Each structure stands twice: as C-alpha cells, then as structure tokens.
Amino acid sequence: MYKTDDNAKYARGLQDGESASSFRAMDALSRSGNGGSDDDNADDTPPRDTDTPEAAWPRVKRRLRAELGEDVFASWFGRLELESVSRQTAHLTVPTRFLKSWIESHYADRVLTLFKAEYPGVARVSFAVRDSVGREGSVHTAAQPRAVEALRPAATALTASQGAAAQPVASRAAAAPAATFTAQEAATVSDFGGNPLDSRLTFTSFIIGNSNALAHAAAERVARHATGPALYNPLYLHAGVGLGKTHLLQAVAHEARIQGKKIIYLTADRFMYGFVAALKSQTALAFKEKLRGIDLLIIDDVQFLQGKSIQQEFGHTINSLIDAGRQIVVAADRPPSDLDALDERVCSRLAGGLVVEVNALDEDLRGRILAARIEAVRAVNPTFQVPDTVVAYVARVIATNGRDLDGAVNRLLAHTTLTGTPLTLETAEAAIRDLIRTREPRRVKIEDIQKLVASRYNVSRADILSERRTAAVVKPRQIAMYLSKILTLRSLPEIGRRFGGRDHTTVLHAVRKIEKMVGDDAALREEIELLKRMLQE
Numbered sequence: 001m002y003k004t005d006d007n008a009k010y011a012r013g014l015q016d017g018e019s020a021s022s023f024r025a026m027d028a029l030s031r032s033g034n035g036g037s038d039d040d041n042a043d044d045t046p047p048r049d050t051d052t053p054e055a056a057w058p059r060v061k062r063r064l065r066a067e068l069g070e071d072v073f074a075s076w077f078g079r080l081e082l083e084s085v086s087r088q089t090a091h092l093t094v095p096t097r098f099l100k101s102w103i104e105s106h107y108a109d110r111v112l113t114l115f116k117a118e119y120p121g122v123a124r125v126s127f128a129v130r131d132s133v134g135r136e137g138s139v140h141t142a143a144q145p146r147a148v149e150a151l152r153p154a155a156t157a158l159t160a161s162q163g164a165a166a167q168p169v170a171s172r173a174a175a176a177p178a179a180t181f182t183a184q185e186a187a188t189v190s191d192f193g194g195n196p197l198d199s200r201l202t203f204t205s206f207i208i209g210n211s212n213a214l215a216h217a218a219a220e221r222v223a224r225h226a227t228g229p230a231l232y233n234p235l236y237l238h239a240g241v242g243l244g245k246t247h248l249l250q251a252v253a254h255e256a257r258i259q260g261k262k263i264i265y266l267t268a269d270r271f272m273y274g275f276v277a278a279l280k281s282q283t284a285l286a287f288k289e290k291l292r293g294i295d296l297l298i299i300d301d302v303q304f305l306q307g308k309s310i311q312q313e314f315g316h317t318i319n320s321l322i323d324a325g326r327q328i329v330v331a332a333d334r335p336p337s338d339l340d341a342l343d344e345r346v347c348s349r350l351a352g353g354l355v356v357e358v359n360a361l362d363e364d365l366r367g368r369i370l371a372a373r374i375e376a377v378r379a380v381n382p383t384f385q386v387p388d389t390v391v392a393y394v395a396r397v398i399a400t401n402g403r404d405l406d407g408a409v410n411r412l413l414a415h416t417t418l419t420g421t422p423l424t425l426e427t428a429e430a431a432i433r434d435l436i437r438t439r440e441p442r443r444v445k446i447e448d449i450q451k452l453v454a455s456r457y458n459v460s461r462a463d464i465l466s467e468r469r470t471a472a473v474v475k476p477r478q479i480a481m482y483l484s485k486i487l488t489l490r491s492l493p494e495i496g497r498r499f500g501g502r503d504h505t506t507v508l509h510a511v512r513k514i515e516k517m518v519g520d521d522a523a524l525r526e527e528i529e530l531l532k533r534m535l536q537e
C-alpha cells in the first residue's frame with residue numbers, strides 16, 4: 001500500500017519538482033529502451049551474402065527481446081512485423097497508432113541499429129499502422145531527429161483550432177510528446193475527455209450467461225450505485241481476449257452517465273498518452289485535477305501500463321480517488337497477481353476491491369450472442385436469413401470469443417450479399433473456415449451421439465435405449481444408430497448392444513433406412529450433417 005506521504009506528494013503535484021523527476025524517469029525508460037550505446041551490438045556481425053531482410057528480421061526481434069526483456073518486448077514488439085524492404089528502407093508495421101508512436105519515439109534508432117547489424121543492406125526503418133500502410137508511415141534514419149518534428153504540424157493545428165495561444169507554438173512543439181497525434185487526438189488528450197464510447201456497448205446489448213453473470217451483476221451495481229461510499233473499489237474485471245470486458249466497461253460508463261455521474265473512460269494507452277502529453281506540455285496538474293474531479297474512473301487494458309513514472313502516477317491516481325470515495329473500475333487480460341510489469345503496490349491496491357473473472361463463453365451463450373447479432377443486422381437488412389442449423393453450427397464451432405462471433409456474422413452477411421444465394425451449412429462452413437481453429441476431429445463416443453440426438457429430437461436417452469416403437473422415438477434412434485456406424489469404429493453387433501441390447505440386423509436396417517432417406521430428403525441431409533459436425537468439433 002502507499003504511504004500517506006505518497007498521497008501528500010500527489011496532492012502537491014508538480015509544485016515540488018515532480019515534473020522533473022518524471023521526466024528523468026521517462027528519459028530512463030527511453031534510454032533503457034535504446035539499450036545503451038548504438039555501438040553495443042551494432043557491427044559485430046559479418047554481412048551474410050545469402051541473407052535476406054526477411055531472414056534477418058526474426059534475428060532482429062530476438063536481439064530486441066534479449067536486450068529489453070520479455071515483458072517490454074511483448075508489450076511493444078510482439079506485434080511489430082516486417083512488411084517489406086525497398087530502396088534500403090525496412091517497412092515495419094504495428095496494429096495501432098499508439099504502438100507506432102511509442103516505438104518511433106523510444107525505439108526507432110535501436111530497431112534500425114539492430115536491423116543494420118543483422119542486415120547491412122537496410123539504411124532506414126519506417127513504421128506504419130497496418131491497414132493504413134502508406135498513409136501514416138514515416139521513415140527514420142539514424143541521424144534524423146525523431147518524432148518531435150513529426151508533431152509540429154499537429155501542435156500548430158491544435159493551437160489554431162483551439163485559439164490556445166498561451167504558449168508559443170514552437171515551445172509547445174519542442175516540449176510536446178514524442179508522438180504523432182492528429183489535431184483531433186491532441187485536442188482530446190489535451191482536454192482529457194477520455195476515449196469515445198461506442199453507443200452499442202450497453203447493458204441492454206450485453207447477454208448474460210453462466211460465465212459472465214457475476215461480472216455483469218457487479219458492473220451493473222457499481223454503475224447504478226447512487227451515493228455513499230463506493231461499493232467494490234476498485235472493481236477489477238479480467239478475462240481472455242474478446243470475452244466482453246470492454247463491452248462491460250463501456251456499459252458501466254453509459255449507465256453511470258445516465259445516473260448523472262462524472263466519468264472518464266480511458267484505455268491504458270490513452271492514460272499514458274494523456275499523462276505524457278500533460279507532463280510535456282506542463283499541464284500535469286490540470287490533468288490530475290481533472291481526474292480528481294470525477295465520480296468514476298474506468299480504465300481498460302491496464303496490463304499495457306508501462307513505464308515507472310506512469311505506473312507511479314497511475315498508483316497515485318487510484319489511491320487518491322479511492323481515498324476520496326470515488327469509484328474505480330478496471331479491466332485486464334489477467335488477474336492482478338499476474339500483472340508482472342506493474343509495481344507491486346499498484347497490483348495490491350488493484351486486488352484490494354472485488355476481482356471478478358469473465359470465463360469463456362459457453363455454447364448456449366455463444367448461440368444467444370449470435371442470434372442477437374443476426375437480429376441487429378436484420379433490423380437494417382431484412383433479407384439476411386440465417387437458418388437455425390447454421391446458427392447452431394456457428395455457435396458450436398466458433399468456440400473462441402465474441403469478436404470471432406462478430407467476424408462470423410460479417411462473413412455470413414458478406415456471403416449472402418455477394419453471392420445472393422441462401423446460406424446452408426456448406427456455404428456457412430466455407431465462409432467462416434478461417435475463424436475455426438483447425439484440430440484433429442474428436443473421437444466420437446456412442447453415448448455422446450445418443451445424448452445429442454435425443455436432445456435435438458426432444459426425447460430422452462432412455463427413450464432411445466428403450467423398447468418403445470412410436471415414430472417420435474424410432475426415427476431419432478435410427479439416426480443415432482446410423483451416426484454410430486459412420487462416426488465410430490464399432491461393429492454392428494457392438495452398436496446393437498449399446499442400444500439396449502438390440503440385434504445387429506436391427507442396426508443394419510436402421511443404417512440402410514437412414515442412408516436412403518438422406519439421399520431423398522435434403523432437410524434430413526442437412527440435419528444429419530449438422531449433427532455430424534457438432535459431434536466432431
């Protein structure tokens with residue numbers, strides 16, 4: 001826990017020189033990022049005649065990992081990729097603008113040095129955001145001054161658009177964060193409004209199941225809590241990728257706003273941006289004041305908080321808000337005890353409220369999320385028809401997360417729109433193939449077949465094993481026998497024994513009968529296909 005000294009220091013803010021120490025910490029951070037002198041490892045590797053930049057790139061990444069350690073490497077470089085090399089420039093890409101800015105400002109020289117060491121044919125590196133390659137790229141040579149220059153136009157635009165002439169543009173630009181903000185971003189960070197909210201991510205659109213009921217209940221109570229001491233403080237939600245953390249956090253934000261609370265919703269990226277920007281434009285005090293004036297602070301992806309001074313600032317902020325009875329809600333991809341990169345005291349403060357895990361979405365919940373997504377699409381595009389068998393199939397095979405369910409709906413929609421043909425299991429499978437993790441087909445057990453077929457036909461497994469001969473039981477029993485024959489290696493007599501001690505000729509009769517019906521009846525063929533896939537996934 002923080003000592004009271006820390007809080008007092010926080011309250012004093014920048015007045016006692018915290019700015020300078022924070023700058024020193026930031027500098028230390030970037031120095032450690034630079035890994036010391038550029039000559040350290042640079043030219044000790046002889047040129048390799050047969051080498052290619054593509055072959056050299058994994059070696060560059062290995063060296064970065066060795067220099068910076070696993071945590072820093074994973075946070076900043078895990079998703080850095082080599083796109084191409086042309087005219088001695090290595091074009092590197094990352095998925096977000098934030099990563100691009102951070103790597104450019106802290107690590108560009110180091111990446112270039114290591115690349116040159118591994119592949120002397122590279123003289124420059126450029127960074128771009130994937131999917132927007134060419135629009136945002138900027139090239140770095142070792143001698144080029146870094147991103148401060150790149151910020152200059154944005155700082156000018158900000159000053160012009162806001163009429164904020166208090167500081168001369170040149171000094172603002174020189175002191176500005178080493179990042180390439182657009183004017184709009186700079187404005188957002190500057191007035192510290194937090195990240196924009198997605199109006200779709202509300203409690204109404206959040207579907208509750210076993211895996212998220214507790215997280216949902218806690219989030220809703222916190223958002224609706226009227227006055228008095230905060231409830232669970234902090235509320236800490238954690239879950240694997242795409243299981244609904246951001247959705248819940250944004251739902252809290254929407255609901256709390258409706259309740260008239262002052263909230264700020266920030267991703268960890270934005271917190272870092274905001275803090276660095278405020279420090280460098282010497283508005284850190286205002287930044288802190290702004291944070292202290294709110295009722296509810298929501299921070300997403302806290303696992304990305306990096307840098308000693310930023311973590312300290314984050315620690316001070318949450319301490320001060322909690323002590324003042326303000327609510328904090330955070331989310332991460334892991335429990336507080338696994339936030340290795342975060343200061344121990346911050347972790348323990350984060351763990352001191354209510355920690356709730358959102359577990360994997362089960363099949364039932366996936367089916368309901370899918371159905372809701374399809375309904376939402378149909379509201380604007382009524383021709384989008386997805387048969388129940390396809391919904392059941394997708395819910396079965398997309399076992400990963402909500403984002404992949406969204407992806408599956410998009411692909412199904414693209415298929416219908418582009419081909420104009422109705423969706424079937426075959427076309428749906430082709431449309432979502434890339435989202436399905438490939439693995440060995442599961443070994444199927446006769447008992448599983450009996451259970452699944454029984455539930456699809458609304459009878460019990462006992463009915464299937466019984467002597468009953470009503471049509472409602474005979475057909476599913478025969479289908480189950482047929483599936484047992486084609487999906488398992490059991491012999492006809494073995495199958496007969498497992499179906500209530502029947503003779504192998506009964507099984508043979510069932511198999512032939514269903515084979516024939518499948519040949520004649522497209523709906524049954526589809527149904528059996530679905531059952532097969534459900535059993536094998």
Ligand SMILES: Nc1ncnc2c1ncn2[C@@H]1O[C@H](COP(=O)(O)OP(=O)(O)OP(=O)(O)O)[C@@H](O)[C@H]1O
Pocket residue numbers: 201205206207208212239240241242243244245246247248333369401402403406
């Ligand atoms: N229970 C749910 N009800 C409705 N939609 C859901 C649910 N769970 C997840 N989703 C949807 O799945 C998608 C991914 O969810 P979200 O972005 O909240 O995941 P996340 O846990 O924040 O993932 P990441 O850590 O990768 O950011 C979103 O479109 C979200 O609306």
